[in-house]
Amino acid sequence: MSSDSGQAIDTLFQEERRYPPSAAFSAAANAKPDIYDEAFESFWEREAHERVTWFEPFTSLYEWNPPYAKWYLGGKLNVAYNCVDRHVEAGRGDRVAYYWEGEPVGDRRAITYAELQDEVVRCANALKALGVGKGTAVGIYMGMVPEAPIAMLACARLGAPHTVVFGGFSADSLADRLNDMGCEVLITQDEAYRRGNPVPLKTTADEALAAAPSVRKTLVLRRTGNPVPMTDGRDHWWHELATDGSPCAPEPMDSEDLLYLLYTSGTTAKPKGIVHTTGGYLVGVATTHNYIFDLKPENDVYWCAADVGWVTGHSYIVYGPLCNGATSVMYEGTPDFPDKDRWWEIIERYGVTILYTAPTAIRAHMKWGPQYAAKHDLSTLRLLGSVGEPINPEAWVWYHEHIGGERCPIVDTWWQTETGMVLISPLPGITTTKPGSATRPFPGVDAAVYSEEGNEVGPGGGGYLVLRKPWPAMLRGVYGDDQRFRDTYWSKYPNTYFAGDGARIDHDGDFWLLGRVDDVMNVSGHRISTIEVESALVDHRDVAEAAVAARADALTGQAIVAFVTLKGGVEGSVEKLEELRNHVAEKIGPIAKPANIVFTPELPKTRSGKIMRRLLRDVAENRPLGDTTTLADPSVVAELQDRGAAETHDD
Numbered sequence: 001m002s003s004d005s006g007q008a009i010d011t012l013f014q015e016e017r018r019y020p021p022s023a024a025f026s027a028a029a030n031a032k033p034d035i036y037d038e039a040f041e042s043f044w045e046r047e048a049h050e051r052v053t054w055f056e057p058f059t060s061l062y063e064w065n066p067p068y069a070k071w072y073l074g075g076k077l078n079v080a081y082n083c084v085d086r087h088v089e090a091g092r093g094d095r096v097a098y099y100w101e102g103e104p105v106g107d108r109r110a111i112t113y114a115e116l117q118d119e120v121v122r123c124a125n126a127l128k129a130l131g132v133g134k135g136t137a138v139g140i141y142m143g144m145v146p147e148a149p150i151a152m153l154a155c156a157r158l159g160a161p162h163t164v165v166f167g168g169f170s171a172d173s174l175a176d177r178l179n180d181m182g183c184e185v186l187i188t189q190d191e192a193y194r195r196g197n198p199v200p201l202k203t204t205a206d207e208a209l210a211a212a213p214s215v216r217k218t219l220v221l222r223r224t225g226n227p228v229p230m231t232d233g234r235d236h237w238w239h240e241l242a243t244d245g246s247p248c249a250p251e252p253m254d255s256e257d258l259l260y261l262l263y264t265s266g267t268t269a270k271p272k273g274i275v276h277t278t279g280g281y282l283v284g285v286a287t288t289h290n291y292i293f294d295l296k297p298e299n300d301v302y303w304c305a306a307d308v309g310w311v312t313g314h315s316y317i318v319y320g321p322l323c324n325g326a327t328s329v330m331y332e333g334t335p336d337f338p339d340k341d342r343w344w345e346i347i348e349r350y351g352v353t354i355l356y357t358a359p360t361a362i363r364a365h366m367k368w369g370p371q372y373a374a375k376h377d378l379s380t381l382r383l384l385g386s387v388g389e390p391i392n393p394e395a396w397v398w399y400h401e402h403i404g405g406e407r408c409p410i411v412d413t414w415w416q417t418e419t420g421m422v423l424i425s426p427l428p429g430i431t432t433t434k435p436g437s438a439t440r441p442f443p444g445v446d447a448a449v450y451s452e453e454g455n456e457v458g459p460g461g462g463g464y465l466v467l468r469k470p471w472p473a474m475l476r477g478v479y480g481d482d483q484r485f486r487d488t489y490w491s492k493y494p495n496t497y498f499a500g501d502g503a504r505i506d507h508d509g510d511f512w513l514l515g516r517v518d519d520v521m522n523v524s525g526h527r528i529s530t531i532e533v534e535s536a537l538v539d540h541r542d543v544a545e546a547a548v549a550a551r552a553d554a555l556t557g558q559a560i561v562a563f564v565t566l567k568g569g570v571e572g573s574v575e576k577l578e579e580l581r582n583h584v585a586e587k588i589g590p591i592a593k594p595a596n597i598v599f600t601p602e603l604p605k606t607r608s609g610k611i612m613r614r615l616l617r618d619v620a621e622n623r624p625l626g627d628t629t630t631l632a633d634p635s636v637v638a639e640l641q642d643r644g645a646a647e648t649h650d651d
């Protein structure tokens with residue numbers, strides 16, 4: 001447990017539960033155990049032929065000039081053709097591509113692949129009329145409507161790179177991204193729905209456009225129908241312009257042509273435009289989607305409950321599933337509108353078989369209680385997925401029991417906006433899963449855990465997650481900023497990708513993600529990861545969610561402050577506080593016992609649902625808050641600051 005072992009992070013938490021695959025699942029699984037035996041080159045070559053239709057075949061598999069990779073060199077393809085047209089040509093036009101469920105109850109659409117093709121063509125013709133062609137940068141600022149994927153696919157059809165900006169972002173954030181990419185056209189909508197209220201996308205877009213002079217034209221979808229300002233000559237209604245359904249040939253693109261930029265909000269600095277290209281990205285997302293979600297396109301109803309504005313939406317709502325000919329569910333609103341069983345009602349209605357969501361959502365459902373899921377028939381579910389943060393073992397087990405009915409394998413998928421595709425995940429039917437572990441690198445992925453000095457940390461030890469070989473969907477840089485690309489990901493170790501996450505590998509070779517390395521705490525010389533202490537807290541029967549941060553301490557260097565959300569109905573008290581501290585001591589040792597615990601109904605999160613521990617550090621230290629612009633709900637930290645002062649407890 002001591003830090004002089006050469007480990008960058010000490011690991012304390014032991015999770016002993018094991019979930020082997022059932023024989024029936026294994027027998028029918030897309031992935032068979034020998035998938036791990038295939039050589040890197042032959043794996044990625046075979047998958048490229050199997051998953052994707054090429055207009056012209058690639059002539060070489062990859063080229064690696066660190067830190068830049070190219071994949072499927074010489075290949076020509078079109079992403080929209082692969083995601084839409086070829087399924088229609090193969091006679092699958094009647095298959096549903098999206099069951100779309102609007103937030104207002106009863107607002108539903110089923111869109112077949114043939115209809116999707118028609119809509120993509122109309123949108124592409126409209127964009128053409130606005131002067132969009134190969135290489136024209138297009139911004140997309142929309143909610144969870146079918147026209148968001150349609151707009152993305154229309155861009156891909158024309159060879160116009162897009163950047164999707166999450167509909168919850170402000171005018172400033174939108175303008176920054178449009179300016180950085182030099183967008184000429186913006187696709188948006190009048191308003192979106194969120195928890196029953198309209199979100200004024202067009203008005204916000206207008207504000208952004210005042211500061212984004214490169215944008216000449218907009219295409220505006222009518223969603224809510226409420227009046228919005230339209231600027232003559234610049235703004236065009238989707239329903240008026242996207243009427244031409246005459247053929248629009250998919251542009252043959254080079255494997256390495258830009259498909260999209262997606263901006264990751266750093267904590268303070270300006271967002272980075274993560275570059276994703278065409279061939280490798282499509283092969284990477286389609287391959288991982290096929291094996292990790294065990295997709296049977298004729299039977300499955302797949303639901304990735306993320307937002308299209310995040311990379312999860314790009315790779316696993318749009319490009320991966322459509323390339324594989326999947327039938328997906330897409331839901332516009334929040335999980336608690338009009339009530340907290342909305343998700344479960346959707347699963348029952350469409351017979352969803354695969355559900356992919358984030359730990360933050362699972363913990364919200366845990367907090368609300370299992371009675372909402374219990375009201376609905378979830379027996380169609382056969383596989384569950386998790387992404388976005390380390391999943392606390394207790395949340396994993398809750399998901400397994402209350403949503404998966406103890407029969408569904410859970411795939412805890414580790415990846416990043418930068419990686420484009422999942423890189424570490426169980427393969428259902430093969431992997432014996434462990435709550436809290438993302439288990440193994442995907443076939444053809446070379447991941448390892450390094451010490452500060454760059455030595456491989458052995459089984460049981462904690463360190464930094466790295467990737468030693470390129471992978472097809474990897475980022476091709478930070479747009480317009482080569483130096484930042486090198487500094488952020490490639491400067492810690494030579495020719496090795498530094499993910500910025502802590503991890504450990506256990507004695508079976510399974511990976512446990514320990515959170516962002518910036519969040520690691522140092523208590524009396526022990527380097528403790530936040531997730532382990534949080535998981536020990538969530539392990540307590542009364543705790544729904546927990547986040548920990550360190551504050552300076554004269555004696556121990558740093559002391560742990562925990563912020564805890566109790567399950568519905570449970571009251572915070574001095575006794576409860578002691579009980580929780582002792583629970584942590586029992587689970588992982590006295591060293592990790594929080595010095596203070598603050599009870600709070602909500603934790604500060606980013607708009608994508610990640611806990612912002614950086615702000616919790618500010619609260620714990622009683623200092624003014626750093627940058628709060630990426631915060632989903634600023635009132636949460638203000639309240640925490642009050643509580644922090646009122647309820648802290650010291651040894």
Ligand code: WT7
Nearest residue numbers: 312387388389390412413414415416417501513
């Ligand atoms: C960061 C990337 C990848 C799509 C959504 C997030 C954390 C992601 C896991 C997981 C532990 C995870 C990491 C990573 N993360 N998945 N299964 N277990 N941590 O994309 O916003 O680019 O965030 O999310 O810290 O670096 P992103």
